[in-house]
Amino acid sequence: MVATAQDAVPDDIGALRAALTAALARAEDEAARAALVEAELAVARAKASDDAALIAHQDLTIRKLQRALHGQSSERSARLHDQMELTFEELESTATEDEIAAEQAAARTTEVAPYVRKRPARQPFPEHLPRERVVEPAPAACHCCGGHRLRKLGEDITETLEVVPRQWKVIQHVREKFTCRDCEAISQAPAPFHATPRGWAGPGLLAMILFEKFGQHQPLNRQAERYAREGVPLSLSTLADQVGAGAAALMPLFKRLEAHVLAASRLHGDDTTVPVLAKGKTDTGRLWTYVRDDRPFGGADPPAAVFYYSRDRRGEHPAAHLAGWS
Known part of the structure; x- marks a missing residue:
């Protein structure tokens, strides 16, 4: 005769309760071990993400210092720095997400300490920003003894940076009309000035x-x-x-x-590539820059720069730009 699982179940109520209690205890132990493993993995993942972000930040800092020391100002170097900054941005965001996940996982167990990233000291908010004081309601009674004889000792201020959403509004310029009782002519203030013709903006x-x-x-x-x-x-x-x-x-x-820049006796010129959206692709345009700066030569005139744009790098463009300069 084959024994079944139903035959292994005891008939005694006490034995059933004991078996159920043991099963619940085993389930709780397994859940605790699973939470412990999950927390350890989350902390390890947060540490790895933090290390990756730190390495990317140090690499980016070294590249910037090298560029500042050795004067690497090529377009390729600039694009490489932009790409490195984008990579650092993604790694930094991922590290913060993993840190929060590790904190949440560690909160479900008492054996794993949460991982806290080392961050640089935050600079105080600029002094020119307006401050809005929001005073939280003071306690009406002592939290310890319940007494009502409270006296202010000081205050703690926590600053939070906030932004006011952009607001749109329509400004109505009202020009009242007046009629003269002597000659019946109509007088009215002139229309307001607009920076552009028929301007509504x-x-x-x-x-x-x-x-x-x-x-x-x-x-x-x-x-x-x-x-x-x-x-x-x-x-x-x-x-x-x-x-x-x-x-x-x-x-x-x-x-x-333009007249101020081209009036200089010496000019510094160069062109740089700019991506231009085209149909089905991205073309490469050119931005021509001419700089006037006589300060290294003892000049007192203010420095300035003028820019021209072209779709290609043909020599006719700088020839046209400098046609009136010698």
Whole structure:
């Protein structure tokens, strides 16, 4: 006769309870061992991630020092540093994620200490930033004896850096009309000045659009998508129209700067590559830079630089740039 698992189960209630208690104890021991192993693995992973981030940071620092000492200013060196900074950024983020995971795993056991990364001392927040005091409610009674005779001894301040979201608003310029009772003529204040013809964008918004495009290299379609998510739909053609108007408004300043640079008796010129989006690929454009700086030669005129852009590196471009200079 073959014995089954049901035959091995005792009929006595006390024996059943004892077996169940032993089974629960074994399950708790196995869960504790599993939590211990998980915590140890999480701590080891956090240490490895921290070491990788530290190595990447030291390598990046050494490369920057070498570049500063030996003057390696080539485009390839700059791209290599950008790539190293991106790698360090990813490793640093991963190390922080693993540190938090190790803390959470160590909290489920009492035998593994959480791993805490060594971070450099954080610099205090700039003094020019406004401070907003949020005073937490004071205790009404002593936490120890419950007495109500409390006297302020001091205070602890914890500073948190916060940002106020961007706010959009429409400014209404109201020009009241007045009629003359003597001659019936209508008088009205002149229309407000706009930086661009038929301008509907304020100077702050116009400056932001131009800086995002040319200073932060943010395409207009990305800007339009972000503005739409903030509740202000602006079409791509509308933004492009403002960029053209802004460039036309700034052209006199560029001409003055160009005249100042090309009036120098000596110029320093060079070109650098810039990626240009094209249909189905990325082309390589050129940014021509001409610098005027007479300070090393005892000159008193202020230094300045002027930039020109071209889609290729043909010699006709610098020839056109320097046609009026000798």
